Amino acid sequence: MSDNTSTHIECKEYTIYFDSWDQLSSSINEGKYSKVICIVDDNTESHCLPILEQKIDAPLSVIIIKSGEKYKTIDTCTKIWKEMMLLGADRHSVVITLGGGVVGDMGGFCAATFMRGMTFIHVPTTLLSQVDSAVGGKLGVDLDGYKNMIGLILNPSAVYIFPEFIKSLPNRELFSGFAEMIKHALISNVSLWNEIKSINPLTQSDWKEDIYKSVLVKYKITEEDPLEQSIRKKLNFGHTVGHAIESENLKNEFPLLHGEAIAIGIICECHISFQKRLFSEESLNEVTQFILKLYDRHPEAVEEFDGIISHTRHDKKNKGGNIRSTLITDIGSAIIDQEIQENEIKLALEYYKAL
Ligand SMILES: NC(=O)c1ccc[n+]([C@@H]2O[C@H](COP(=O)([O-])OP(=O)(O)OC[C@H]3O[C@@H](n4cnc5c(N)ncnc54)[C@H](O)[C@@H]3O)[C@@H](O)[C@H]2O)c1
CATH class of the missing domain: 3.40.50.1970 (Rossmann fold)
Incomplete structure (x- = not known):
């Protein structure tokens, strides 16, 4: 292009x-x-x-x-x-x-x-x-x-x-959008992840090429599975926990932005993948460090464990009362429909809070 x-x-x-x-x-x-x-x-x-x-x-x-x-x-x-x-x-x-x-x-x-x-x-x-x-x-x-x-x-x-x-766009909004670009790279391919890692949203002057590449990820997945029966669920990576954190914080005077919550959700869902031995500790650290380098920490946003977990129970991806999430098996590779337990979410929130 x-x-x-x-x-x-x-x-x-x-x-x-x-x-x-x-x-x-x-x-x-x-x-x-x-x-x-x-x-x-x-x-x-x-x-x-x-x-x-x-x-x-x-x-x-x-x-x-x-x-x-x-x-x-x-x-x-x-x-x-x-x-x-x-x-x-x-x-x-x-x-x-x-x-x-x-x-x-x-x-x-x-x-x-x-x-x-x-x-x-x-x-x-x-x-x-x-x-x-x-x-x-x-x-x-x-x-x-x-x-x-x-x-x-x-x-x-x-x-x-x-x-x-x-x-x-205000900087916070720029970073909010960048979280979805991080997600697109993590679920699709390692070379895009390496390109994303070289971007600093604050100094990036020309976004056209990177926007185009990120749109391609979303386009390919949604064309293959428009109604989210299968592969489209990959796009929900970071969103089971991320949406729950976003919803729990909506009532605050200064709520998190969508992408800010998703950035935390990505860290937490990488951690849940690690707990399930799907994702290596080295990759968990790589993703966590990259996100922490760019995003402010929000330990206060994950304090209400019970409220956040209650929100995950209303997630549209759940089935039969069980919480289901997209997880990650490697950088560039996601796996859908994984049952996750409340104690795994709690451990992931504690991991983020302690960072
Ligand atoms: N439909 C989907 O597939 C999908 C996917 C991801 C997120 N979402 C939804 O998208 C929403 C978040 O989107 P968002 O982050 O764009 O939020 P937003 O629409 O609230 O926009 C963010 C802020 O930026 C302002 N703004 C917009 N364009 C601007 C510009 N050019 N210059 C200055 N200010 C500008 C807006 O007024 C707003 O204050 C959430 O509701 C989320 O659920 C939907």
Whole structure:
């Protein structure tokens, strides 16, 4: 992939375009949509909407939501659906989700359900949403603090990735997205892991190539198993414990970001893999040291062992009352549907807390 060219990945149901403003603009014009509705949050309204408005030659009807995971709820969806009605949206309109994973998951969900479904396009604006959430069709919202409990899997008509958007991202958000890039490398191949290890998100100026490689991992897995019957579960590595930590901390005044929780979840699930003698101590140390070099420690986030374990019991991957997780057998190789015990989670949390 050359830096100066726009490129794309052709999926079965949609296309992922990189740096293709012309393509986005012409597809909006050629679509002859009755309305172009752009969903933003209060940050992407100021940082990203002006860029989009300058680049595409079509009038936009804008719906603004409050930013943050705590607004990823059915109440916010109701607000979006009502605004769509007021704006006169119909099934011939198109929705552009311009934002991170929250706007993408929730805006896509609203579009997929409004009048039984409208066309929608993701324009992800965070590192996390570019490498992960905009690809693979998962849409939805949280319920009572439990992550992504309501939703569906439905692909957009296209995804447009513009790495320039991440220039305005706060550093914490950059690291949050980088956690999913770490995960993609750990579950897929050792050479990508070695490349990831050489990145310092704070000094990285050009992300295009690395975003592209990370998207390829997600694309290949989700194309092979779109409905998460098998191999797609590999993408949940770090997320059984990570989601539980994220959910447990959502009630705090300053909750962890998704990727910050996933970074801890990756360490813990490497440790559970080590406890089960699937993963070597040397590799556990390698992953742990790399994550600790980049991420602040959050021992306070894992203090509520019982609360975190209770959240893992609500994980969508569980079966028959048993907690199931994706684990790791080597760097670059993950194994799905592994039953894990509460005492193994507790030991992993204690390991992280003591680091
Ligand atoms: N659908 C999936 O497959 C999938 C995968 C992973 C994560 N997710 C979901 O994604 C969400 C996390 O996504 P996220 O990390 O993008 O969070 P987010 O959408 O909350 O965005 C993070 C923050 O960055 C701000 N922001 C966005 N773009 C910006 C920009 N260009 N400049 C400045 N600020 C900007 C947002 O307003 C927000 O405050 C979670 O809800 C998670 O469950 C979904």
